[in-house]
Amino acid sequence: MKTPKNNVYTVSRLNGEVRQLLEGELGKIWLNAEVSNFASPSSGHWYLTLKDNNAQIRSAMFKGRNRSVTFKPVNGQQVLVKGAISVYEPRGDYQLILESMLPAGDGLLAQQYEALKMKLAAEGLFAAETKRPIPSNIQKIGVITSATGAALKDVLHVLARRDSSIEVVVYPTQVQGEGADKLICNAIDIANARLEVDVLLLTRGGGSLEDLWCFNSEDLAHAIYNSALPVISAVGHEVDTTISDYVADVRAPTPSAGAELLSKDAENKREKLELCLSRLKQSWQHYQLKTHSRMHNLNHRLQRLDPKRRLEQYEQSFDEMQFRLDAAMEKKLSNLALKQQQLTHRLNQQSPKNKLDLESQRLSYLSSRLKDTIKEKLSNSEKHLKYSAHQLETVSPLATLSRGYSITQDADGKVLTSAADASAGDVLTTKLLKGEVQSKVL
Structure with missing residues (x-):
């Protein structure tokens, strides 16, 4: 098998290109997760792992960013973070470089709303060229709302006052709470399957961000975008803006205004003008979103090519080497302490003092034996002398x-x-x- 001569990667080149690919494709994301393995070395950077029940990702927040965080995270804390996917090239690990951090719950819905709005804008769901024109001669209007809500009463009242010839078909659905977005999507699908109306009016009265949250659903946005029938969104009050308002062909500030847009009277010209102004406003908002998205991408590319990012990589590598050095030093000191204990034990065993003590005991024992021997010898000599003296005296x-x-x-x-x-x-x-x-x- 021949080795290819062209396009042979080094590990460094591969990791570098993977990093550029991840940073260029995904950009910045919001993530809700639990903090674990939090570390804050002397460099001032933060290193942590973000996890849920099934997965985890390593993350880093450099000191230039974490200074703006109003709290210090602890292990087990649930947080909402914003960051960019990158690759730590020395290890080949992909990680999340954090730019901001909030406790989970603080602004979570608002952040999810902005994130989804940016995503759908990038996908072209808000583009003015995709908007369908409202029919000029409307005979039937399909109203998707709660059958018992005040919005339906307002719509029926306006239509009866302005043009009683228009027929109304109500597609009743839940417009608040868990699962409401699925039910609204189902109502849109039913209306498109029947094709019995000329236009759809998606509406409900005002409420909090949580109350209107089902109208910020990605599934609902695609259902409106893919609808064969033109859709007018008239959700909440004039100050309320939902994802459905951006995707719909026309946005009306209130349920009553939506009904007025779909009916004609002597003020038809003014209504058309308002419709044009609304379309113009939508186009301008789309242009702003598109420009913002383009600026965001350019800014992201600028950050990706910024030498500061490479410096942050080096700083992270330095911190990791510091961790490894501390661990190696601690292990080395532990081994040296153990070796010292072993040498001390061996030294104690080989110490001259023990031998001196032993020889001293042996000398004492020999001295004692010598004294006993001398005493015994003297005693025997004395006995022999006495005996010899006695014998001498006998022959003297x-x-x-x-x-x-x-x-x-x-x-x-x-x-x-x-x-x-x-x-x-x-x-x-x-x-x-x-x-x-x-x-x-x-």
Whole structure:
């Protein structure tokens, strides 16, 4: 198998291009998650893991960004963050570089609303060229709203006053609460399947952001966009704006205004003018969104090419090496402490003091034995001496003298044993037990 000569990647080049691809395609996102493994080293950067029940992603928030956060996150805390997907090239890990952080719940709905609005605008759902014209001769109007709401009463009252010939078909649905967006989508699908009306009026009265939240559904936005029937959105009061208002072909500020747009009277010209102004306003809003989206993308590309991002990568790498160095130093110190303990133990075992103590004990033992031996030797010598003395005394001349005998010697000191050994005139010395006597042989 031949090795390809062209387009052979290095690991660094691969990770770099993956980072550019992720940063260029996804851009900035909002994420609701739980904080874990939070770390704040001396560099001032924050490193953490964001997770839910099934997955997790490593994240970093550099000190230039986290200074604006009004709280310090703790493990287990639920947060709402905004950031850009990137790749930490030295490890090949993809991560989220955070720009802002809020406790979960603070502005979550508003952030979700803005995020979805940006997404749908980028997909072209708000484009003016996709808007369908409102029929000029309306005979039937389909109203999608609550059958018991005040909005339906206002719409019927306006239509009866302005043009009683217009027929109204009500597609009743829930317009508030969990699952309401699915029911509204179903009502739109039913109206498109029947094709019994000329236009659809999607409406309800005013309320809080939570009350109107079902009209900020992505599914509902696509249902309106894909509707074969023109759709007018008249949700809430004039100050309320929902995703359905941006996607619809025409936005009316109130339910009554929506009914007026769909009916004609002597003020038809004014209504057409208002319709044109509304369309113009929608086009301007779409242009603003498109321009904002383009500026956002350009800003994102600028940030991606900014040397600051590379510096942040290096700073993150430095922090990681600092973590590893601290761990290695701690392990090294632990090993050295253990080795020191082992050497101390061996030194204690090999210490001269132990040998000296042992030799001292041995010397003491030998000294004791020597004393005992000397004492025993002296005792034996004393006994032997006494015995020898006794034996000596037995054969000693003194013992003989003590029994009354004497010893006679000539002048030369020779002991005389016979009288024949003495001659006349010899001087003899006789030794007695006590003293001696000299005599002369006659």
